[in-house]
Amino acid sequence: MANRTSGKRKKIEKAPSRVSRKSSRQERRKSPPPVLIAHPAAPGKHFLSDKVSHFTESVIREMTRQAMLYGAVNLAQGFPDFSAPAEIKQAAQQAVAADVNQYAITWGAENLRNAIARQMGVWQGITVDPEKEITVCCGSTEAMISTLLAVCNAGDEVVIFEPFYENYGPDSVLSGAKPKFVKLRPPTKDGGEWTFDEKELRRAFDKHTKAIILNTPNNPTGKVFTRTELELIRDLCVEFDVLAITDEIYEHILYEGTEHISMVSLDGMRERTVTINGMSKTYSVTGWRVGWAVAPEKITNAIRKVHDFLTVGAPAPLQEAGAAALSLPAEYYAKLAEGYRVRRDHLMPALTAAGFKCFRPRGAYYVMTDISAFGFKDDVSFAKYLVQEIGVACVPGSSFYRDPRDGARQVRFAFCKKPETLDEAARRLAKLQER
Numbered sequence: 001m002a003n004r005t006s007g008k009r010k011k012i013e014k015a016p017s018r019v020s021r022k023s024s025r026q027e028r029r030k031s032p033p034p035v036l037i038a039h040p041a042a043p044g045k046h047f048l049s050d051k052v053s054h055f056t057e058s059v060i061r062e063m064t065r066q067a068m069l070y071g072a073v074n075l076a077q078g079f080p081d082f083s084a085p086a087e088i089k090q091a092a093q094q095a096v097a098a099d100v101n102q103y104a105i106t107w108g109a110e111n112l113r114n115a116i117a118r119q120m121g122v123w124q125g126i127t128v129d130p131e132k133e134i135t136v137c138c139g140s141t142e143a144m145i146s147t148l149l150a151v152c153n154a155g156d157e158v159v160i161f162e163p164f165y166e167n168y169g170p171d172s173v174l175s176g177a178k179p180k181f182v183k184l185r186p187p188t189k190d191g192g193e194w195t196f197d198e199k200e201l202r203r204a205f206d207k208h209t210k211a212i213i214l215n216t217p218n219n220p221t222g223k224v225f226t227r228t229e230l231e232l233i234r235d236l237c238v239e240f241d242v243l244a245i246t247d248e249i250y251e252h253i254l255y256e257g258t259e260h261i262s263m264v265s266l267d268g269m270r271e272r273t274v275t276i277n278g279m280s281k282t283y284s285v286t287g288w289r290v291g292w293a294v295a296p297e298k299i300t301n302a303i304r305k306v307h308d309f310l311t312v313g314a315p316a317p318l319q320e321a322g323a324a325a326l327s328l329p330a331e332y333y334a335k336l337a338e339g340y341r342v343r344r345d346h347l348m349p350a351l352t353a354a355g356f357k358c359f360r361p362r363g364a365y366y367v368m369t370d371i372s373a374f375g376f377k378d379d380v381s382f383a384k385y386l387v388q389e390i391g392v393a394c395v396p397g398s399s400f401y402r403d404p405r406d407g408a409r410q411v412r413f414a415f416c417k418k419p420e421t422l423d424e425a426a427r428r429l430a431k432l433q434e435r
């Protein structure tokens with residue numbers, strides 16, 4: 001009975017007459033907005049994290065926007081302007097049509113993990129367990145940050161060679177670690193190599209060092225680390241109990257018979273290497289966002305957890321296409337490298353003729369250049385001039401260094417472009433000689 005009564009009362013309160021609803025609306029309109037006052041115990045908070053406050057916008061991606069704004073030929077960002085292989089596009093289409101449209105297994109579709117393990121065997125002679133040692137991620141970019149988040153604690157240090165691919169610094173900071181930079185020095189004579197000082201590298205290692213990030217073939221320098229160099233790094237990793245995190249995304253883009261050696265294949269490194277790779281560069285599909293990390297089981301477990309909470313998983317149909325891509329015959333890779341050799345040899349003479357000093361890459365698809373001859377204040381003012389007045393976008397060298405002054409005489413060009421794009425760039429670059 002009591003219930004029925006209270007129910008009735010509620011009903012009356014909830015359904016006021018049309019007249020009273022209207023008047024309360026008018027009242028609301030008339031009443032001044034409430035004054036919200038912060039609690040005195042919590043004044044003056046700022047909403048941005050300290051980590052992010054030091055980050056600048058990606059210079060590489062900003063240069064792509066500038067290229068679009070000024071109608072410039074975009075030799076800044078490293079994405080191909082030509083088609084991806086027909087076979088793998090078909091494989092992606094078929095996967096979508098066959099309804100591979102829901103979440104894949106968080107750590108990667110079985111077909112793709114099996115293909116990665118098989119090819120690590122073929123290319124590096126490494127036996128990998130696809131069930132326990134591979135995590136497929138949203139690009140190698142995510143594989144890198146997931147790895148660093150999985151292995152670093154506050155106070156850890158990560159050694160990075162510079163010039164470096166611009167994500168590595170922020171990746172280390174996001175994971176709570178402190179980046180420690182070691183210089184790669186440009187060749188002093190034509191056709192020479194980028195080198196590092198062994199003593200400087202040794203000084204970067206101490207009891208706080210958790211990992212070294214190694215990118216070979218290297219962006220932006222085109223350096224391919226030799227066995228001797230890798231062994232030296234290996235010895236330091238073993239001595240200081242350090243992990244090697246190797247970004248090998250340009251593994252198949254090599255020139256003049258240069259050999260790519262995976263750090264994981266060196267004696268003593270199987271248990272302390274995370275090998276990162278992906279589809280973006282090898283199969284010309286930078287927008288697909290499929291990459292992976294190969295690591296010993298314990299580390300893989302940690303990477304998988306981070307990856308799961310960050311992204312749940314990489315695109316399912318594109319992972320199936322990835323399995324098809326990794327089944328392409330050896331000729332595919334030979335053609336890929338030869339295609340890039342032709343492009344490199346197309347762009348470099350045009351750059352040299354225009355007044356750049358080029359550092360000849362042994363791998364990857366970039367050429368780092370010295371711009372001293374043009375007499376500009378720095379790389380940023382030169383890059384601005386180049387995009388706005390000459391109509392070619394490049395990346396200012398300073399974006400690859402911790403101290404911008406170290407890159408003030410350098411800019412980087414990407415040559416993963418069609419011959420006609422490179423022709424047009426060459427035509428425009430020639431205008432530099434008319435200044």
Ligand SMILES: Cc1ncc(COP(=O)(O)O)c(C=O)c1O
Pocket residue numbers: 078138139140141142165215219247249277278279280286289290291
């Ligand atoms: C060295 C290096 N690592 C990683 C990436 C990004 O790879 P992904 O597209 O797989 O995230 C790039 C792209 O330019 C790169 O140069």
